[in-house]
Amino acid sequence: xxxxxxxxxxxxxxxxxxxxxxxxxxxxxxxxxxxxxxxxxxxxxxxxxxxxxxxxxxxxxxxxxxxxxxxxxxxxxxxxxxxxxxxxxxxxxxxxxxxxxxxxxxxxxxxxxxxxxxxxxxxxxxxxxxxxxxxxxxxxxxxxxxxxxxxxxxxxxxxxxxxxxxxxxxxxxxxxxxxxxxxxxxxxxxxxxxxxxxxxxxxxxxxxxxxxxxxxxxxxxxxxxxxxxxxxxxxxxxxxxxxxxxxxxxxxxxxxxxxxxxxxxxxxxxxxxxxxxxxxxxxxxxxxxxxxxxxxxxxxxxxxxxxxxxxxxxx
Amino acid sequence: xxxxxxxxxxxxxxxxxxxxxxxxxxxxxxxxxxxxxxxxxxxxxxxxxxxxxxxxxxxxxxxxxxxxxxxxxxxxxxxxxxxxxxxxxxxxxxxxxxxxxxxxxxxxxxxxxxxxxxxxxxxxxxxxxxxxxxxxxxxxxxxxxxxxxxxxxxxxxxxxxxxxxxxxxxxxxxxxxxxxxxxxxxxxxxxxxxxxxxxxxxxxxxxxxxxxxxxxxxxxxxxxxxxxxxxxxxxxxxxxxxxxxxxxxxxxxxxxxxxxxxxxxxxxxxxxxxxxxxxxxxxxxxxxxxxxxxxxxxxxxxxxxxxxxxxxxxxxxxxxxxxxxxxxxxxxxxxxxxxxxxxxxxxxxxxxxxxxxxxxxxxxxxxxxxxxxxxxxxxxxxxxxxxxxxxxxxxxxxxxxxxxxxxxxxxxxxxxxxxxxxxxxxxxxxxxxxxxxxxxxxxxxxxxxxxxxxxxxxxxxxxxxxxxxxxxxxxxxxxxxxxxxxxxxxxxxxxxxx
Numbered sequence: 120x121x122x123x124x125x126x127x128x129x130x131x132x133x134x135x136x137x138x139x140x141x142x143x144x145x146x147x148x149x150x151x152x153x154x155x156x157x158x159x160x161x162x163x164x165x166x167x168x169x170x171x172x173x174x175x176x177x178x179x180x181x182x183x184x185x186x187x188x189x190x191x192x193x194x195x196x197x198x199x200x201x202x203x204x205x206x207x208x209x210x211x212x213x214x215x216x217x218x219x220x221x222x223x224x225x226x227x228x229x230x231x232x233x234x235x236x237x238x239x240x241x242x243x244x245x246x247x248x249x250x251x252x253x254x255x256x257x258x259x260x261x262x263x264x265x266x267x268x269x270x271x272x273x274x275x276x277x278x279x280x281x282x283x284x285x286x287x288x289x290x291x292x293x294x295x296x297x298x299x300x301x302x303x304x305x306x307x308x309x310x311x312x313x314x315x316x317x318x319x320x321x322x323x324x325x326x327x328x329x330x331x332x333x334x335x336x337x338x339x340x341x342x343x344x345x346x347x348x349x350x351x352x353x354x355x356x357x358x359x360x361x362x363x364x365x366x367x368x369x370x371x372x373x374x375x376x377x378x379x380x381x382x383x384x385x386x387x388x389x390x391x392x393x394x395x396x397x398x399x400x401x402x403x404x405x406x407x408x409x410x411x412x413x414x415x416x417x418x419x420x421x422x423x424x425x426x427x428x429x430x431x432x433x434x
Numbered sequence: 435x436x437x438x439x440x441x442x443x444x445x446x447x448x449x450x451x452x453x454x455x456x457x458x459x460x461x462x463x464x465x466x467x468x469x470x471x472x473x474x475x476x477x478x479x480x481x482x483x484x485x486x487x488x489x490x491x492x493x494x495x496x497x498x499x500x501x502x503x504x505x506x507x508x509x510x511x512x513x514x515x516x517x518x519x520x521x522x523x524x525x526x527x528x529x530x531x532x533x534x535x536x537x538x539x540x541x542x543x544x545x546x547x548x549x550x551x552x553x554x555x556x557x558x559x560x561x562x563x564x565x566x567x568x569x570x571x572x573x574x575x576x577x578x579x580x581x582x583x584x585x586x587x588x589x590x591x592x593x594x595x596x597x598x599x600x601x602x603x604x605x606x607x608x609x610x611x612x613x614x615x616x617x618x619x620x621x622x623x624x625x626x627x628x629x630x631x632x633x634x635x636x637x638x639x640x641x642x643x644x645x646x647x648x649x650x651x652x653x654x655x656x657x658x659x660x661x662x663x664x665x666x667x668x669x670x671x672x673x674x675x676x677x678x679x680x681x682x683x684x685x686x687x688x689x690x691x692x693x694x695x696x697x698x699x700x701x702x703x704x705x706x707x708x709x710x711x712x713x714x715x716x717x718x719x720x721x722x723x724x725x726x727x728x729x730x731x732x733x734x735x736x737x738x739x740x741x742x743x744x745x746x747x748x749x750x751x752x753x754x755x756x757x758x759x760x761x762x763x764x765x766x767x768x769x770x771x772x773x774x775x776x777x778x779x780x781x782x783x784x785x786x787x788x789x790x791x792x793x794x795x796x797x798x799x800x801x802x803x804x805x806x807x808x809x810x811x812x813x814x815x816x817x818x819x820x821x822x823x824x825x826x827x828x829x830x831x832x833x834x835x836x837x838x839x840x841x842x843x844x845x846x847x848x849x850x851x852x853x854x855x856x857x858x859x860x861x862x863x864x865x866x867x868x869x870x871x872x873x874x875x876x877x878x879x880x881x882x883x884x885x886x887x888x889x890x891x892x893x894x895x896x897x898x899x900x901x902x903x904x905x906x907x908x909x910x911x912x913x914x915x916x917x918x919x920x921x922x923x924x925x926x927x928x929x930x931x932x
Contacts, residue, residue, distance in 0.1 A: 301801050303792050310789050313778040320737065320775050321790040321843070322761030380780030 133425065134373050134389045141396050149403040157399070159282055163273065165395035166284035167192070167350070169388060170343040171362065172369040173295040174336035176387045178238075179370050180299070181332050182312035182379025185227060186242040188340045188366055190249035192359025195219045195344030197253050200262035200354025203269050213272070216345035217338050223249055224337020228330035246363070253356045262354030272349035284346055288388075291339060296384040304331055312379025368415070369394055372422040393418070437500040439464045439628045440485075440516075440597050445494035447480055454480045455652045458494075462597060462628035467619060469639045469660065470632045472649035473672055473862040478632050481649070482599050485630075486518045487511035498596065517590035518599040525582055527575035532557035534574055535589045560588050564618055578724065580611040587618060598622060599630045604638060605859065608723035608888070609923060616642050634863060636665050637891070648672055673864050680867050681895030682874045687715035692882040693851050695734065697743035703729045704906040705742065711851070716873060716883040718897030718914065720890070721926045725903040727886045728770055731853045734884075735767045736760040747851070761790055766844030770855040770886075772833070776840050779829035783821055784810040786828045786839050791847035813842040817872065834865020841872055852876060854885040858892060870896055890919040902926050 145152040171188055178185050199216035203209065223245065230241040275283040299305035307328045310318045319325055348354050373390025375382030394415060401411040440462040447455040455477045462468045472478050484491045487505040496503050498514050505511045511518075525534050532554045533540075541556065543549040557570035566584040568577070574585060583603060590598050600619075604612040619629055619642055633639060639646070639660065646663065648656040648671040656663065656671045663671070691710045699705035704726035711717050719727045733740040736754030745752050747763055754760040757767070769775040778786050787810045788795065795806040811824075817838045821831055828836055837857065844852055857873065858866045873896060877883055887893045893900050897914045902925040909925040 301803065302799050303796060303801065306785065306789065306792060306801070309781060309785070310778050313780040314774070316775045317769075317778055318789075320735075320757055320767060320769055322756075322758045323789070324756070324758050376780075380778070 138389050145400045161399050166288045167343045167347045169288050169391040170291045171366045172387045172391050173291045174339035175366045175370050176382045178336050179375045180312045180382040181308040183238040186363050187245040189359040189362040190246050191223045191340045192344040194249045194253040195341040196348030196358045197354040199345040200348050203265050213345050217341040220341020221334050221338040224334040228333030232326035232329040257356045270352045368419045441497040443495050446492045458654045464626045465623045466644040467629045467642050469643035469646040476649040477652040515596035517595040519586045525574050531572050532570040580607045597628045601632045688713040694746040698740050699742035701741045707908050711882040713880050714877050716897045718893040718900040719886045720893045721903035726906040727903050764850040766849030767853040777828050783828050787842045787846050834861045852883045
């Protein structure tokens with residue numbers, strides 16, 4: 120009993136402890152790490168992934184997965200850029216991207232819930248569909264020559280120091296925290312992920328809430344897609360390629376389980392930060408980008424191994 | 435004097451500093467059925483897992499036919515002649531019966547090449563020799579639970595087993611299938627095997643066990659000839675106190691009809707089911723496994739909506755297309771398999787309780803967590819659900835406490851009709867008495883209860899009336915205080931009742 124309690128505790132705090140160790144190590148190893156400039160740049164680089172990972176936390180808690188989010192970044196970024204190109208206000212373009220993302224999420228959710236296709240396969244399919252549609256819309260050419268003020272979403276600051284993307288991250292984090300801990304949707308997400316059949320027997324409408332979960336994830340990904348486009352000041356049809364893996368990794372490192380039933384906002388933020396700092400640290404310490412990929416890959420495997428090991432000990 | 439076949443001496447084991455077994459001795463002689471009983475958590479499973487090489491022991495020795503054995507892994511235990519038949523099936527569903535029986539010890543034509551013909555032939559021989567009417571070539575996932583168990587037993591027999599451990603082997607079996615199992619066990623002991631038989635069902639133990647060992651809190655409290663101690667004595671040893679009445683006295687039902695079904699059928703597994711369920715009444719539903727009892731309950735609850743007949747709730751016709759609609763109308767269902775369809779293992783006890791009726795604690799989009807907590811705490815207290823902390827996941831609770839939490843779920847939802855499917859399955863004796871009291875309390879509060887059960891004493895002791903199903907039809911509805919096990923079995927098993 121005592122040992123299992125220790126393990127549970129370890130499981131809970133390992134991501135935080137890892138992050139702390141990483142920060143302390145990098146502060147000592149590189150004098151440039153703890154500077155305002157570096158920290159601000161880390162935040163800007165990681166905000167798109169972090170926002171996406173918030174939505175993915177809900178999806179993974181419900182024992183789902185969404186592989187199409189990288190393609191959605193391209194689609195919604197192009198959508199937003201096209202609206203900007205038509206001289207719509209930034210605000211309208213942002214809403215357009217969010218709506219576009221929600222539509223993608225709706226398609227995913229309906230495919231999974233109504234057609235009863237496993238999430239992995241359904242979103243593997245839409246990963247190709249959304250990217251292909253984006254390339255068809257643009258003919259493969261980036262939507263460029265956009266007004267500079269559009270870039271404010273990614274590069275702007277508030278009060279001269281607060282990066283605008285951080286505001287989006289904070290807003291999303293608070294929203295998802297509220298959803299997970301204080302709404303039926305959140306509670307049902309954990310319940311469906313923990314035991315879908317028991318959820319059905321408890322009177323939860325699986326199809327309805329599955330669709331909600333993917334729409335929410337799509338909408339947040341749309342928001343992230345707009346920020347990504349603003350960062351590039353271009354609607355890149357190839358933007359976001361491969362992001363799905365980084366997003367899923369952030370959730371899993373932060374304590375989410377691909378078996379469902381678990382995952383928290385704070386954990387996911389820590390997971391995203393660990394990924395970002397590993398990458399930043401490698402750059403600062405002059406470690407080759409090739410080796411970086413190896414290191415990050417190993418961290419992901421280690422995190423999942425730890426999770427599986429826990430499960431086995433408990434089961 | 436001959437040596438015992440199995441001799442475990444001074445076995446101790448602790449997990450993380452908590453002693454689970456303390457200096458336990460256990461012996462089994464060739465040709466005997468040795469009952470191993472104790473409440474959940476008494477250490478039965480741990481003792482048997484040590485015997486099976488799953489856990490290493492901290493201290494103690496194990497001898498098989500007088501020889502010291504180490505048993506560092508299940509493979510070593512198997513080689514030493516120990517086979518274990520677990521409660522939960524450990525078969526590979528996609529493989530055939532023969533492939534499962536010979537899994538890991540397939541007859542080879544050449545190294546690495548399996549002799550399929552020989553394997554199928556030998557598997558069929560094993561099956562036929564023990565009277566298992568199963569084709570060796572059948573795919574295991576298509577078998578019934580009882581047939582799967584036969585495969586498990588056949589697998590144990592195909593190796594050179596000397597000691598066979600059976601953990602609650604009849605939990606999933608119908609009466610007839612259990613009889614079959616007892617016959618098989620008789621054959622095993624005649625051939626000089628020792629059978630260690632773990633069960634809570636005393637009717638069974640009385641029939642087959644020669645000796646009994648009782649564990650309590652990790653210690654051996656009794657070993658002797660089976661007849662040397664009566665039921666009350668066994669219970670006293672198990673729980674360390676007397677349970678005078680396992681079943682509380684039910685009050686007469688309050689009156690009006692709450693739920694009525696007329697001519698219900700699903701077109702396949704049950705047909706023409708009609709009964710009335712009154713306020714404050716417990717209607718038992720008995721019959722053999724596979725007679726359609728569970729399907730009727732699931733049909734009423736909207737899990738697999740029936741296609742014939744009608745359901746009336748408080749006099750108005752209803753048709754639930756999904757559990758969502760049934761729950762909204764005031765029904766609740768405790769499903770047969772707690773692990774796969776009952777609990778949410780990753781969620782806390784509180785979240786497990788409130789899940790079916792979150793609308794009761796919601797304002798706008800927001801859950802009122804403090805209301806939820808207060809109401810759930812009250813239920814946890816009044817149902818005496820024992821746990822270490824409120825945030826503990828339900829997975830770590832004992833079976834009885836998990837079951838009480840699921841009762842709490844439907845109490846939280848305020849259900850006026852409760853469908854219970856095998857409410858005490860996998861629940862230890864102490865908690866069983868608590869669950870019976872709980873069912874009585876629920877009925878006393880005016881809820882109507884339909885209780886599917888394979889446990890005849892439970893049906894008789896805990897129902898006002900008992901519906902008996904046979905081959906998908908309701909063969910009879912009997913008054914519980916005027917019937918007995920034999921009459922129920924007659925309706926359940928015979929085509930024509932004289």
